[in-house]
Amino acid sequence: MPGSSRRAAIVGVANTAQARRLEGATSRGLAVGAALAALDDAGLTLDDVDGISGDATAAALLYDLRLGPAWLGRQFGIQAVTEAVHAVEAGEADVVLVVAAEAGAYTDRSATAPWTRPENEFVVPFGLFTAAEFALVARRHMITYGTTPEQLARVAATIRTNGSTTPGAVYAGRGPVTVEDVLASRMVADPFHLLDCSMTSEGGCALVIAATDRAADTASTPVHVLGSGSDHAGPAYRHPPAWDLAGRRGGPVLGRIGERAVGRAFAQAGLDRADVDVLELYDPFSFEVIRQLEAFGFCGPGEGGPYVDDGHIGLTGRTPVTTDGGTMAFSHAGAAPQMFQRVVRGVQQLRGDAGPNQVPDARVALCSGGGAGALFTTVVLLGTEVP
Amino acid sequence: MTRLQPQSGPLPHAEPTGASAPFWAGCASGELRYQRCRACAAVTSPPVETCRECLSADLAWEVSAGTGTVYSWTVVHRPATAAFAAVPYAPAIVDVAEGFQLLTNLVDVAPEDITAGMPVAVRFVATADGPTLPYFAPAPASPEETLP
Ligand SMILES: [Zn+2]
Numbered sequence: 001m002p003g004s005s006r007r008a009a010i011v012g013v014a015n016t017a018q019a020r021r022l023e024g025a026t027s028r029g030l031a032v033g034a035a036l037a038a039l040d041d042a043g044l045t046l047d048d049v050d051g052i053s054g055d056a057t058a059a060a061l062l063y064d065l066r067l068g069p070a071w072l073g074r075q076f077g078i079q080a081v082t083e084a085v086h087a088v089e090a091g092e093a094d095v096v097l098v099v100a101a102e103a104g105a106y107t108d109r110s111a112t113a114p115w116t117r118p119e120n121e122f123v124v125p126f127g128l129f130t131a132a133e134f135a136l137v138a139r140r141h142m143i144t145y146g147t148t149p150e151q152l153a154r155v156a157a158t159i160r161t162n163g164s165t166t167p168g169a170v171y172a173g174r175g176p177v178t179v180e181d182v183l184a185s186r187m188v189a190d191p192f193h194l195l196d197c198s199m200t201s202e203g204g205c206a207l208v209i210a211a212t213d214r215a216a217d218t219a220s221t222p223v224h225v226l227g228s229g230s231d232h233a234g235p236a237y238r239h240p241p242a243w244d245l246a247g248r249r250g251g252p253v254l255g256r257i258g259e260r261a262v263g264r265a266f267a268q269a270g271l272d273r274a275d276v277d278v279l280e281l282y283d284p285f286s287f288e289v290i291r292q293l294e295a296f297g298f299c300g301p302g303e304g305g306p307y308v309d310d311g312h313i314g315l316t317g318r319t320p321v322t323t324d325g326g327t328m329a330f331s332h333a334g335a336a337p338q339m340f341q342r343v344v345r346g347v348q349q350l351r352g353d354a355g356p357n358q359v360p361d362a363r364v365a366l367c368s369g370g371g372a373g374a375l376f377t378t379v380v381l382l383g384t385e386v387p
Numbered sequence: 388m389t390r391l392q393p394q395s396g397p398l399p400h401a402e403p404t405g406a407s408a409p410f411w412a413g414c415a416s417g418e419l420r421y422q423r424c425r426a427c428a429a430v431t432s433p434p435v436e437t438c439r440e441c442l443s444a445d446l447a448w449e450v451s452a453g454t455g456t457v458y459s460w461t462v463v464h465r466p467a468t469a470a471f472a473a474v475p476y477a478p479a480i481v482d483v484a485e486g487f488q489l490l491t492n493l494v495d496v497a498p499e500d501i502t503a504g505m506p507v508a509v510r511f512v513a514t515a516d517g518p519t520l521p522y523f524a525p526a527p528a529s530p531e532e533t534l535p
Contacts, residue, residue: 121404126491126492128467128490131465135461136479187464189464189465189478192461239433240489242480248440
């Protein structure tokens with residue numbers, strides 16, 4: 001805004017219980033629980049909240065919690081977080097709850113997430129679903145650069161092992177997962193084995209975003225949003241996810257979607273890749289992490305597989321990735337919560353609250369959502385201080 | 388492994404839109420149709436109402452020779468819904484010779500024999516109570532290649 005120097009920060013975060021099934025839980029009940037827990041983390045109450053966002057149920061939650069009149073966000077995933085930040089910085093609200101939860105979505109016992117099943121006439125009769133969509137992207141990378149199933153499995157093994165040591169993860173305590181374990185799991189959509197894929201689960205999470213003048217009074221250490229960006233190439237699951245899909249301005253093709261977004265985020269932050277301590281990358285499928293490492297500039301085009309082979313994404317590597325197990329081992333609880341959970345985890349890392357998988361002295365985190373198979377990638381850069 | 392087969396039961400499908408009805412009518416009559424812009428000659432598929440290049444609404448339907456090459460593929464062993472009973476099946480993106488890409492399934496080929504750039508040709512398969520689908524199968528060898 002003209003003359004506005006108001007800044008917003010993330011002052012509270014919370015995850016509810018996460019599980020394959022949370023018996024008796026409802027999406028609304030989980031959302032309320034997540035909201036109250038995040039406010040408690042922030043040292044705030046519902047009386048302080050004058051804005052809400054998260055998913056399509058946010059307006060109903062606004063009513064149920066008697067938050068009105070209040071600002072209402074309409075964006076999805078990472079963009080809901082940045083939209084809330086922008087609203088606070090523009091002066092439209094002071095304290096915004098970003099909350100989402102999912103329970104009961106898998107009542108038909110399907111193995112895939114219901115919101116990802118395509119209905120388009122050129123897609124649905126050919127049996128497409130997320131694993132197949134993302135596999136078409138991964139295969140093209142393997143054709144072009146020689147990326148191997150072992151390199152994909154290394155990503156899955158690394159992230160799943162992170163989940164095994166994360167308290168509260170759906171697969172906590174399951175022990176380390178090896179490359180051999182991933183390759184031995186049954187094939188879902190070649191090149192993706194079962195353990196290359198995210199799970200289905202239930203749970204909720206919330207974040208509290210407040211103006212920094214309010215943040216001075218909050219209980220937790222504020223985490224600052226240093227930059228953000230969004231790249232979209234069209235509606236998800238309606239067009240062939242071709243690596244080379246291009247727009248009229250030129251620029252990155254679909255296979256490198258997120259490159260423009262992350263460039264914008266770094267430019268806003270005045271930072272570069274070397275400044276990032278931890279990568280909370282969205283991990284719907286193992287290959288998507290390799291793709292993001294390249295698109296985000298942590299390695300060159302085609303170098304994602306060798307980068308992973310060299311151990312750079314492990315907890316002690318150059319760029320630790322998805323340190324709570326992500327959608328593979330922490331939780332994959334609905335369309336919106338899973339995206340917010342990367343930001344929640346980034347906040348935990350920067351506050352030193354990441355438990356056994358804490359990255360020492362983490363000061364800058366890059367969090368992402370989306371994926372080339374879904375034709376979008378969104379990012380947010382978090383920091384312990386404003387540069 | 389045995390060769391991939393077309394699905395034989397009823398499949399989920401969506402009703403054609405105004406722009407796409409000629410495409411599906413073409414499949415039913417054994418023609419792989421695509422749009423070419425009369426203003427700028429750009430080729431597009433799936434169908435659109437206005438050219439994605441120059442925005443002209445003057446689009447002509449043309450008939451593809453039905454040949455192309457495999458751009459990318461996957462072999463699905465665990466389908467999203469039980470409707471896809473012929474397992475495994477192979478969703479693929481095919482580079483069609485006239486200059487557009489089509490999402491399809493590969494049939495009449497063993498999964499381990501699918502390769503990038505493999506020549507393929509369209510094969511229309513009528514589905515139960517649904518549209519005729521443009522599947523692709525390995526292209527017959529060209530006449531020169533079959534000479535002794
Ligand atoms: Zn045109």
